[in-house]
Amino acid sequence: xxxxxxxxxxxxxxxxxxxxxxxxxxxxxxxxxxxxxxxxxxxxxxxxxxxxxxxxxxxxxxxxxxxxxxxxxxxxxxxxxxxxxxxxxxxxxxxxxxxxxxxxxxxxxxxxxxxxxxxxxxxxxxxxxxxxxxxxxxxxxxxxxxxxxxxxxxxxxxxxxxxxxxxxxxxxxxxx
Numbered sequence: 394x395x396x397x398x399x400x401x402x403x404x405x406x407x408x409x410x411x412x413x414x415x416x417x418x419x420x421x422x423x424x425x426x427x428x429x430x431x432x433x434x435x436x437x438x439x440x441x442x443x444x445x446x447x448x449x450x451x452x453x454x455x456x457x458x459x460x461x462x463x464x465x466x467x468x469x470x471x472x473x474x475x476x477x478x479x480x481x482x483x484x485x486x487x488x489x490x491x492x493x494x495x496x497x498x499x500x501x502x503x504x505x506x507x508x509x510x511x512x513x514x515x516x517x518x519x520x521x522x523x524x525x526x527x528x529x530x531x532x533x534x535x536x537x538x539x540x541x542x543x544x545x546x547x548x549x550x551x552x553x554x555x556x557x558x559x560x561x562x563x564x565x566x567x568x569x
Contacts, residue, residue: 394438394537394538394539394540395462395464395468395471395515395538395539395540396460396462396517396536396537396538397437397438397439397440397535397536397537397538398428398439398440398441398442398458398460398475398534398535398536398537399428399430399439399440399442400427400428400429400430400440400442401427401428401460402427402428402442402458402459402460403422403425403426403427403428403458403459403460404425404426404427404428404429404442404443404444404456404457404458404459405422405424405425405426405444405456405457405458406444406446406450406452406453406455406456407457408455408457409457413487414457414459414518415459415484415487415516415518415520416484416486416487416516416518417487417516418461418514418515418516420459422459425459426444426445428442428443428444428458429442429443429444429445429447430442431443431447431448431532431533432533434476434535434537437474437535437537438537439474439475439535439536439537440535441533441534441535442458442533442534442535443456443532443533443534444456446532447532448530448531448532448533449530449531449532450530450532451525451530453532454522454523454525454530454532455520455521455522455523456520456521456532456534457518457519457520458518458519458520458521458534459516459517459518459519460516460517460518461514461515461516461517462514462515462517462538463513463514463515464510464511464512464513464515465512466512466542466543467507467510467511467512468507468510468540468541468542469507469540469541469542469543470505470507470540470541471505471506471507471510471538471539471540471541472503472504472505472506472538472539472540473485473490473491473501473503473504473505473506473536473537473538474500474501474502474503474504474536474537474538474539475491475500475501475534475535475536475537476498476499476500476501476533476534476535477493477498477499477519477521477522477533477534478498478521478523478531478532478533478534479495479496479497479498479499479522479523479524480493480494480495480496480521480522480524481493481519481520481521481522481534482519482520483501483517483518483519483536484516484517484518484519485506485509485510485515485516485517486509486510486511486515486516487516488509490504490506490509491504491519496524497524498531498533506538517536517538519534519536521534
């Protein structure tokens with residue numbers, strides 16, 4: 394898992410003043426609050442989050458959230474899973490990856506985000522809006538990115554390979 398929504402995410406119920414909140418890892422979000430965890434998301438490490446107004450707030454019906462994660466190497470593959478109640482846009486390093494505005498709570502599953510990742514800091518950000526006029530106040534958003542990395546051989550593997558090559562060299566010498 395590369396990242397998953399939890400209380401470490403920064404979140405605000407006020408529209409950011411600068412448009413680079415979703416593309417600039419150095420954007421100053423120090424005035425933003427830590428996300429409020431509302432519930433577990435069954436089958437995932439991600440928690441359903443919202444602002445401190447909570448799941449049933451009648452005033453905080455839209456949020457902006459962001460988190461930074463660091464990659465020392467790029468994964469072989471990375472997939473995004475998540476959901477918004479009800480509408481939302483999700484960005485990775487400023488690139489719009491999910492845009493869902495159908496007015497209903499929906500999940501997005503197994504979206505390939507490998508091309509949007511870079512070594513170093515990566516920013517995942519979203520804005521979510523609860524379409525409370527239809528279903529009532531029941532806010533929530535959850536996001537998780539899972540990745541597969543190339544396996545690095547353990548030192549013992551290299552040692553066995555070296556011994557095997559040395560043995561082959563000795564056998565070749567004896568037959569010559």
